[in-house]
Amino acid sequence: MSTTLDGPRIAPASGTATQLVVFLHGYGADGNDLIDLGAQWQRWMPDTAFVSPNAPEPCGMSPMGRQWFDLTFQNPNERWVGVNHAAPVLNAFLDSELARYNLKPAQLALVGFSQGTMMALHVGLRRPEQIGAILGYSGIIVFDEARGPESLADDITSKPPVMLIHGDQDQVIPPQALPISKQILDDLGVPTQAHISRGLxxxxDGEGFQRGGAFLLNSFGIPLPK
Known part of the structure; x- marks a missing residue:
């Protein structure tokens, strides 16, 4: 995949970036779907740059949207194939963004939603140098169905702090995905927090926004707002 990613950006309010947050949107959306989170979090993180790249492919189910990989629900391993297919272009984008702001990997956080959470976990746990944090909404960790989740121990290269947030009324990715993913990450030794939003x-929702923002602040070593 030779596509170069780009999407909406928010420059650091202070004028100089000391952290970078990259949003990874869900299936059928685009970078505009999550960038408003950055606009709201910026009041807590004035030295943070935010970018929300559009996924590399047009979405087969939503021609106006984008996808990190196709979903047919006919191949039980298509998520695994998909995250591996999309990983190189996302890694290249992360490398270029870190270079753009002259930042180190520890100053980077990935924030994903749904399919974007799958990408955030897949790429974030395999970066050559550990990143600062992974925040995942309404997603699940992906593994090779033929080898099982135990195989991830041979694949991951770093263990950044992770927070997973999920609605208990989610009918797209069932809420059971959260405890399953947390258990897998716990077994791998990845420090993982989890939160279920009731009625979502x-x-x-607002609670997920607040908890996610506090997690990013803590991961970056930024004092919580009073």
């Missing part, structure tokens, strides 16, 4: 379907 496939989305992000």
């Amino acid at each position: 379907a496939h989305g992000i």
